[in-house]
Structures are given as structure tokens and as C-alpha cells.
Amino acid sequence: MNDLASLAERIINGSIEVIDLTSPLHSRTPILQLPPAWGQTRPFQLEEISRYDDRGPAWYWNNFSTGEHTGTHVDAPNHWVTGRDRGDVSQIPPDRLIGPAVVIDRVAEATANPDYLLDVQDLEDWQQQYGPLPKAGWLLFRTGWSARGDDPERYANADDQGSHTPGMTLAAATYLAATDLLGVGVETVGTDAGQAFGFEPAFPCHAAVLGAGKCGLTQLRNLNRLPVTGAVVIAAPLPIVTGSGSPARVLALAEK
Numbered sequence: 001m002n003d004l005a006s007l008a009e010r011i012i013n014g015s016i017e018v019i020d021l022t023s024p025l026h027s028r029t030p031i032l033q034l035p036p037a038w039g040q041t042r043p044f045q046l047e048e049i050s051r052y053d054d055r056g057p058a059w060y061w062n063n064f065s066t067g068e069h070t071g072t073h074v075d076a077p078n079h080w081v082t083g084r085d086r087g088d089v090s091q092i093p094p095d096r097l098i099g100p101a102v103v104i105d106r107v108a109e110a111t112a113n114p115d116y117l118l119d120v121q122d123l124e125d126w127q128q129q130y131g132p133l134p135k136a137g138w139l140l141f142r143t144g145w146s147a148r149g150d151d152p153e154r155y156a157n158a159d160d161q162g163s164h165t166p167g168m169t170l171a172a173a174t175y176l177a178a179t180d181l182l183g184v185g186v187e188t189v190g191t192d193a194g195q196a197f198g199f200e201p202a203f204p205c206h207a208a209v210l211g212a213g214k215c216g217l218t219q220l221r222n223l224n225r226l227p228v229t230g231a232v233v234i235a236a237p238l239p240i241v242t243g244s245g246s247p248a249r250v251l252a253l254a255e256k
């Protein structure tokens, strides 16, 4: 049997598990709230066109509206000014949406300190234990934050200083930007910390990683079900021409 036939067979027989890393989309799906000086994204909204009724007797369908960066989504390189010439979401080569995934677990740290920042030492320690970061792969930053994902207030964890959610340092972002990764995935609303609007420079992960032509993956769930190494992650954003990102279905394949 060739590799693809074997893969298909193993998905059917359950020895390779398909794990959905995607958060559901609805009107309470958490969205990023920036300081009021800046433009804001819209929540997800469904508008019914017909539902087996006089507007369409045999069919049900909706219009929807939302921002490109709602729920589980891909940040395309052109989302950030540093990556403005690096391509829009429709231009991400499809083979740069699928790759081996590794998980760095900082649930304990992020639970103890919501402003926890991943640093270069964490990445070096991880590689000491598990080997190099995967070429053309995803680094998934597990914080446990997705457990808050059904409650937008707990998810944003904001006070009068803004949102308090985990992220990474400028040094870690710069380090990751220089790797062969496809991109970085997180459980939070964005790849930067909640307080990163005030960092110097602001939003270092967006600036470094997207500027290097890589992607961000956000609002991931079920990272606890992935092995530390050995999974394959498939991110499928909509090919919005000129778009800066898109809601995406993100699936992982993992040996059972």
C-alpha cells in the first residue's frame, strides 16, 4: 500500500486520530478588543436567508459577517506592516499550511501568571529534551487558555490595564522568526500577549513572525490531545483575495 492509501486506511480504522483544533464560530466567539483609539473587528453574526419557509421552502441557509481574525484563524504575513509584501491569505502556498507540529506546554506557568511570556530559554530547553524545531512545521504554544474560550470575559481576562493573557517575549519572537517553522499557533485570541500593545516594540510576535513570511494560528483548542512531537497539523483558511487572514478549520492527525 502506498503512503496515502495507508494514511486513509489508518484514519478509517482509527489508528490515526483526527483531532479538531478549531473553536466553534457563533456570536459569542471571543474577538480581539484593541484599545479604543484603534479600529475594531466585528463579532461573528449569522443572518438567516431562509429556513424551509416561504423564503425558500426546501432549503436553509445564512449569510454571515465577521472580521477576518475571528475565532480560530490564520494570520497571513500581510496582516502586519513588517510582512506587507509577503503575501495575502489567498497567496499562502498550500504546502505551507500543512506540516509537523510540536507542542510546548506552559499550562502551569500561564495558570499561575496570566501575563506569562515564553522566552528563548524555554525554546532552548524544549529542544534539549525533544530535538530541533521541525522544518516547515508548526510550533504550538499550549497554555490551557482555551478552557476559557466559551466565556469571552474570562478569555479576555481584562482589567483597566487591558487584557492579561500569555504570549512571548520579543527575544522569543525574534528567535522563532529565524527558524524554518511555518508558523506559531496559540490558544489565545492572538499570537501576542494581552499586554503586548504596550511592549516596546508593540506586538513583537506579529512583527517578527509575520515579517519573516510565517503565519499565525490562533484560538486553538484540544492541544492537550496532541503528542509533544509527531502530530501533523493542517490549517485551512479561506482564500480571501487581498485578505490579511481568515477563519480556518485546523485539524491535527496524531498516532493513537
Ligand code: MN
Pocket: 069, 073, 074, 075, 190, 216, 218, 245
Ligand atoms: Mn489575527
